[in-house]
């Protein structure tokens with residue numbers, strides 16, 4: 310590390326606003342013919358085995374499900390390995406059902422730089438009108454052992470709403486993960 | 502063994518998420534404090550997009566939606582700059598996506614219910630991948646300001662939305678570029694949710710008239726800085742990578 314270098318200020322965020330689909334998923338709102346396809350449709354192109362789905366909604370302070378948010382996820386493969394060319398997904402809730410649906414592979418155990426092990430998880434970011442900055446959280450899975458995960462341990466110690474980070478299993482391949490921006494069930498957001 | 506950590510984000514330069522002057526934040530801004538923890542390989546890694554996803558006109562919004570070679574209405578501008586990290590290292594190969602209103606201040610979007618006219622030759626959508634020196638450029642049309650409901654009807658300053666990927670998921674940035682000299686900037690609650698003037702100034706594209714006569718185009722320079730990362734050394738462990 311070169312400590313002699315001046316550290317500049319990170320560019321400030323601004324809200325993504327209500328029209329983010331134009332830039333981030335134009336085909337989804339009928340702007341066709343510019344990009345052949347929207348990015349992040351399939352996080353693991355060509356993989357059809359052992360897929361899981363995670364469904365849920367994003368609720369505001371009135372417990373109203375939102376349909377104008379952009380969700381992005383980043384995860385390892387089933388063996389816990391990150392690769393820059395796969396593992397990214399981008400999606401938005403359905404206009405009618407107000408539910409999002411991510412179909413992906415179940416991530417594996419992730420080894421940290423220091424040798425510690427993280428339980429399987431997916432990074433999730435949320436951008437929309439009304440949010441001056443992107444919010445970040447994580448999705449863990451209720452059927453995994455979460456006792457030794459370093460972040461889970463930290464949140465348990467601080468008595469935050471740990472359940473908000475854990476996807477509920479409804480059957481072999483389907484999970485539910487709801488996000489609450491406010492209220493008694495407010496999701497734990499992370500300063501990543 | 503070597504490891505990396507993203508520089509801790511300095512929230513003195515970032516907008517307040519809980520900012521009641523921006524009415525849409527009232528029901529959306531979380532109230533609990535965010536939980537900080539040091540970067541793991543999950544935040545350090547991130548998606549990188551292949552140059553072959555970028556079409557020839559993806560960064561030229563004046564032609565990428567035009568029909569029968571018709572130009573969109575408005576004056577053409579060049580928006581360019583360099584993407585760097587906090588240590589001034591240029592970031593190459595990073596995807597930048599932009600979106601904006603047309604010259605009249607209308608978005609081509611089903612949720613833009615204003616009666617302002619759309620422009621059949623303008624979608625307001627563009628993207629590019631930064632060059633080896635971190636530079637990027639977009640040709641587009643000067644976007645118009647537009648009204649929106651807030652404390653009564655207020656007007657957004659002219660702006661272009663930017664979405665930027667670095668090399669780490671933790672570097673991800675979504676922001677807006679404003680235009681030097683626009684009197685609406687200082688009236689905007691979204692702008693004013695940023696507590697420091699330097700942070701605001703960093704979002705204002707600087708007018709560059711160097712190409713105004715030779716290439717007949719006004720240019721705006723907008724440099725973008727993503728989080729830097731530290732490298733530190735760990736003692737090798739048996740189970741280490």
Ligand SMILES: [Fe+3]
Nearest residue numbers: 326657660662
């Ligand atoms: Fe806008």
